[in-house]
Every structure is written in C-alpha cells, then in structure tokens.
Amino acid sequence: MTKKWVRYQHGEHQGFGTLDSDTIYCYDGNMYEESKANGKTLSIHDITLLSPCQPSKIVAMWNNFHQLAEAQKLTPPEFPFYFIKPASCVSHHGAEIIHPEGYDGRLIYEGELGVVISKTCKNVSREDAADYVLGYTCINDVTAIHLLFKYEAFPQWTRSKSFDSFGVIGPCITELDDPDSLIVRTEVNGEERQNYPVADMFFSPLDLVSLISGDMTLEPGDVIACGTSLGVKTMKPNTTVDVIIDGVGILSNTYKMDNK
Numbered sequence: 001m002t003k004k005w006v007r008y009q010h011g012e013h014q015g016f017g018t019l020d021s022d023t024i025y026c027y028d029g030n031m032y033e034e035s036k037a038n039g040k041t042l043s044i045h046d047i048t049l050l051s052p053c054q055p056s057k058i059v060a061m062w063n064n065f066h067q068l069a070e071a072q073k074l075t076p077p078e079f080p081f082y083f084i085k086p087a088s089c090v091s092h093h094g095a096e097i098i099h100p101e102g103y104d105g106r107l108i109y110e111g112e113l114g115v116v117i118s119k120t121c122k123n124v125s126r127e128d129a130a131d132y133v134l135g136y137t138c139i140n141d142v143t144a145i146h147l148l149f150k151y152e153a154f155p156q157w158t159r160s161k162s163f164d165s166f167g168v169i170g171p172c173i174t175e176l177d178d179p180d181s182l183i184v185r186t187e188v189n190g191e192e193r194q195n196y197p198v199a200d201m202f203f204s205p206l207d208l209v210s211l212i213s214g215d216m217t218l219e220p221g222d223v224i225a226c227g228t229s230l231g232v233k234t235m236k237p238n239t240t241v242d243v244i245i246d247g248v249g250i251l252s253n254t255y256k257m258d259n260k
Contacts, residue, residue: 004172008047032220058085064227093170097255105146110228111186111243121218129209138251140168194231
C-alpha cells in the first residue's frame, strides 16, 4: 500500500502517521528515521492536519517548464534557477492565506509539486537521488507579485515569496516510484486554471535533488518546490485555491484578505 505521511494536531498533542481514507494510523519515533506504528488510530475528522513536514528551507524553482518558457520567451536554463523560502512561511492544508500588512498589491497562486527530503543529502548522484526522497507533496507557492519587481536595483524574490503563510504544503507526503508521470492541476473556486505534466520540466524532480545537493546540504524534511507552469493568475478575496495532484493529494486553502 502506498504510504501517505501526515502530521496532525489532536488536542494538545502533535503526532504523525499514515493516512488511509479517513483514518490516521499513528506512529512513534521519527518520520525520517526509525518509526513504528503504535496501534492507535484517529479519524481525520477529529484532528487538524499540520504541514506534513517542517523544512529548514524550501528551495523553489523558477523557469523549469518548457511550455511556460516558450510562452514567455524565456531562455532555457542551463542549470536550476532557484530561490529560498524560509521555514517561517510554511503553512498547511486548510489554513488561511494571509495578506501581508503594508502591502497594497495582489497575491498570486502557483500550484506545484514538492519533493520532501528524507535524510541528509549532499553531492548525491542522479542515480542515487531517489534514496534521499521520502515522498512528494502539493505546494502553493504564494507570491506578492507587485513587490517582486518593484525595485529595479534588486528584484525581491525572497521577500515577495516569504511572508507568513506563503509556503503552503500538504496535505500529506506520498511515497511514489515515478513522479515524472504526475499531472499538476490548480482550481480556483472550483474552476480549473492550471493543468500541466511534471514530464514537461527541464529538470525532473530527481534531477533537482541531485543538482541542488551539489550546491547546498539538504536536510530531512527540506522541500524542493519544482516550479510552476502556465495558468498563474492573481487571487481575489474569498478565493479558495485547490492544488490537485492525482496520486499525491489535494491541498486546499482560502485567501480572505481579512486584514487588508
């Protein structure tokens, strides 16, 4: 059976386990090392799903899809172009996307596939990359788009993508053998806006694990956001965004703009 790992809040207790239909099978130990089912179960209706991992960083790709590069007349990359999203921006399935105080522009959604690292990963070969992957998850890489290129002297990649709640991950981490066959879809208030194949990437998920580990050490729980393709648009208030990857999960969040 394909394992779908989740983290959850149950009363004052945080735990982790595997999800099968509406039942969570609780585990003891460490999700990334020694873990064992303890015989306890919980209904998904009695818990709050947390982000399925607690990354020290999200390494997020730009210009990683042929279709998007062709549409925007971008030069194909010779190596992965990426930025870093901090741990403080991480949010979870069902959480509200928060509009930053003092920012008057719009936010955009970006539905993406995420790769979750399972063990310390440095200078890993492409052939061995799968051994360092726990599984795959859904990501909404939220961006304060009007801030990104506001200052000509220095594009604000990190700032525009790092506000609290801008790194939405979940609902689970799914163990898979073949991520290249996946399709990423994004629905906005039930209307499909994105539908693209992972196979269209310049650098596949496992390519990214190998290449990025050559630049920096990836730690257990770190996430590589593989980039997005066509269909990105701004979100209006009271917008619900669903990132849907069949075989992985459905990540659903609402942008309410309450504090704006």
